[in-house]
Each structure stands twice: as structure tokens, then as C-alpha cells.
Amino acid sequence: MADPLRxxxxxxxxxxxxxxxxxxxxxxxxxxxxxxxxxxxxxxxAQETLLTVWRRASLYASEKGSATxxxxxxxxxxxIDRLRREMPWQELPEGRQEQASSEVAPDEAVSEKERQGxxxxxxxALPPDQHAVVALSYLEGLSHGExxxxxxxxxxxxxxxxxxxxxxxxxxxxxxx
Amino acid sequence: xxxTHHLDDATLMSxxxxxxxxxxxxxxxxxxxxxxxxxxxxxxxxxxxxxxVADLAPVDLGHAAPSLPGPASAERGPGANAxxxxxxxxxxxxxxxxGGLDAVRWRRLGIGVWDHVLPIAGAGKLxxxxxxxxxxxxxxxxxxxxxxxxxxxxxxxxxxxYAPGDVADLDADVAHxxxxxxxxxxxxxxxxxxxxxxxxxxxxxWQRWRGF
Numbered sequence: 001m002a003d004p005l006r007x008x009x010x011x012x013x014x015x016x017x018x019x020x021x022x023x024x025x026x027x028x029x030x031x032x033x034x035x036x037x038x039x040x041x042x043x044x045x046a047q048e049t050l051l052t053v054w055r056r057a058s059l060y061a062s063e064k065g066s067a068t069x070x071x072x073x074x075x076x077x078x079x080i081d082r083l084r085r086e087m088p089w090q091e092l093p094e095g096r097q098e099q100a101s102s103e104v105a106p107d108e109a110v111s112e113k114e115r116q117g118x119x120x121x122x123x124x125a126l127p128p129d130q131h132a133v134v135a136l137s138y139l140e141g142l143s144h145g146e147x148x149x150x151x152x153x154x155x156x157x158x159x160x161x162x163x164x165x166x167x168x169x170x171x172x173x174x175x176x177x
Numbered sequence: 178x179x180x181t182h183h184l185d186d187a188t189l190m191s192x193x194x195x196x197x198x199x200x201x202x203x204x205x206x207x208x209x210x211x212x213x214x215x216x217x218x219x220x221x222x223x224x225x226x227x228x229x230v231a232d233l234a235p236v237d238l239g240h241a242a243p244s245l246p247g248p249a250s251a252e253r254g255p256g257a258n259a260x261x262x263x264x265x266x267x268x269x270x271x272x273x274x275x276g277g278l279d280a281v282r283w284r285r286l287g288i289g290v291w292d293h294v295l296p297i298a299g300a301g302k303l304x305x306x307x308x309x310x311x312x313x314x315x316x317x318x319x320x321x322x323x324x325x326x327x328x329x330x331x332x333x334x335x336x337x338x339y340a341p342g343d344v345a346d347l348d349a350d351v352a353h354x355x356x357x358x359x360x361x362x363x364x365x366x367x368x369x370x371x372x373x374x375x376x377x378x379x380x381x382x383w384q385r386w387r388g389f
Contacts, residue, residue: 014245021242026235033236042236047243054245069227076195076226083299119221120228138194138226139233144187144322145370156348159187166186169225 005067009057021050024068028075034139035079045082049075066116079141111176122172130165133158180212182336182343188324189215193222199299200368203269204324204344207366210267211342265328265341270295270366274305278329278364283307290315295366302369307362308332314355314363321370323347330363332356 004023007016028049032042052074053060060070123131136142136150144162148155184192184205191197192205209215263271265278273295274281283291289309297303306325308314314325314332325345332339334355339345347353357363 017245018242025238025242027230027233029238030233030236031230034233039236039239043239046238047240051243051246066224066227068231069224072226072230073223075230080195116224116227119224120232123225123228134190134225135229137191137196138229141194141196143196143198143370144191159185159348162187162190163185166190166222170221173221 003067005053005057005060005070008054009060012057017050017054020053020067024053024071025050028071031072031075031139032079035141037079037082041082045075045078049078052078066112068116115173115176118172118176119169122169126165126168130161130168133161134165137162179340180214180342182339182345183212183215184208184324184344185346186218188322188346189218190222190225193219194226198301198322198370200297200301200303201322201324201370202299203295203297203303204326204366204368206269207267208324208326208342208344210262210269278305281305281307286315288312300370302371304367305364306367307364308357309362310357310359312357314357314365323370324368325365326367328364328366330361331358332363332365333358 004016004019007013008020025046028046029039029042032045033039037045049071053071056074060067123134126134132151133147136147142150144155144158147153148158151158183189188197188201188205192202192209197205209219262268263277266274281293283293285291289312291307293305293307295303295305305328306314310330323345325339327339327341327343329341331341332355334353336345336347336353338358339355345355
């Protein structure tokens, strides 16, 4: 079966939306709970995330990015928006993607799935201490200082673990860039 | 515009994760808006978020899929106009500086140094800083992260020259003494994680200089 997000983008297919909702809704809800939302709020935010995907599906078609990454950026922005209502720049990342897509050559889109797969493998291969700081940053939204406090580490150690983890992921993608 | 000083990888990762405190996120967003290199890095960093969320253990939804508000429209996100920069100002801060940098009402902090606090939601303090030519740029250099993005003019220190678009993202324990260049005022937007007043910083620098 074709990628449901692609079907949503190209045909505005409500069945594709339900499929996406069942696949991503429970994971976005889990993400919102990790970021401190209670279950009811987390579900609201998950619904809002997927409805935003529905409304902007045509934008996705022109981007040809990875569905999970796109949904992550929407979920992250909604969470930040809920935390700091009037933040004027919180929409940047999606806007940035929109701009970045025009800088990407058409044949690069083919390997997006490959890229996402490599990132996943590289993440899984990280030593636990590096994986922990990355997960606390992305999934719990902790700042460098908060991570240092949580793990009882010097700030410099947290930052250097992040840099090393990112360097490994960058290297895993090198021949695809 | 040729940008040579970028955000630290750890800062960019935190920004991609949605974990950078408010004021720092504003300056990071402003730099990213000016910097194609950091936009590409951000795309890679966002894939990490996608992978981590995809691997989360799903939590059951209490409700079925919501009813859809009509057919998917051609909504283009928050609108291209909202993201247009204005002159020297990248869009994330353009809306906070109505009338541009020449209309800012500066508060004098000391000889050749002015600031203007920008309203911000979230943690930290955000402000514009204007420094006359050939003067020290005040920095607290301890107690928390600080990001300084040049909007006009330039300054230099042991790590090089910072021109519009360049961002100083240095570890708090790095001692450096930035000085503005001789051509015109240097205007930066500065985010501090801890809201220390520049006045006290200036006083301390003065003390250090006098040998106290």
C-alpha cells in the first residue's frame, strides 16, 4: 500500500488520515506525555498535531521529506506553543523546511527514507551515556543545564556527549549528502 | 553575507529538540534564518527527533480519529509573509523591533554602550546591545549560556571577527574580550540564560581593569 501521508497529500483521502492517526497518534501522545503533558492534554495535542498534518498535507507533497520527521517538527512546535503562547518564532522549523526544500535537488528526495533509516541505526548504536543525553533533550525537552542536573554531570560533559553523538550521526549520513 | 561563526552543535541539537530556553531559542532561530549551513544541519538534527518519536512505545488513544474539517486545503503553514525579514533583521526578531534598528529607544548603560530589552516569553533575557567603535563588548562570561548575534557592524576577539549573521556561542568558561571594530556602531541581539544586568557586568569589568 502506498505511503498514507503521500495518499493524504495527493488525494486528500480520509481513509489515509485514519491510518496515519492510528500509526502516529499513539506515538505523538507518548511524546507529549514525556514532555510533561497529562494524558488528556497529550491526547488533545496528538489530535491537533495530526489535524495540522491533514491541513498541511499538500505542503508535504512538495517537500518529500520523511513523514516521521515532519510529524515530529509539528508536534514539537505545538508543544512549545502550548508552553509559551506568544513565542513569535516557534513556527520557524516548518518554515525552514519549506525554504530548505527548494535548495534540495529532486533526486535527493529518493534517499530520504534511506537517511531516516541510517539516523535510526546510528542512534541505536550510540553508547548508553550518549543516547541518554540525546533522549532527554528530544523527548523530555530538557536544556543542557537541566540534563546536567538530572544526570549529576558537569555541563561541559553533557554538551560534549551531544556533540559526539551528533558527529556520529552526521558521519552515518556522509555519503548520502 | 558570508557567515563564519555558527551555533555550537550542542546548541543546534537543543534547538532542533525544542529544548532551548526561550531567549536562546530566539537568537538561534534568528541565526538559522540567516544561515543556510545551519538550516541544513537542522534538517539532519530533526531526523533524530523523528526517529526517537517513531520508536516510542505507543500510548493508547482514548478517542477515535477526530472528524475532519472538510477536505485538506492548500494551507501553506504560517504564511510566507510572516517569515519575511526586514532589512538587517531576520524574521524571528523583526516583529519585536518595529521600525528597524534606527528607531530603537536605547538605554544608556555606560560610555559607548546601550541596550534595549526585547519582550520575550519563556526563560532567559533577550536584548539588543549597541556598542560604539573600539570599545569592549560587555559579556557576563559565567553563570549560564549566552548567544550573541551580530546585526550591524562587527567585533573581534581571540576567536576571530564577527560580522552580521555571525553568532558567538562560546562555553561560559571561555574567557574572551570582544572589541568592536572602528567602522561605526556594532549592534547585536544577545540572549542570556541567566538574566544578569549588564550594569553589574560593566562595573565588574571596570573593577578588573582597575586591578581590584
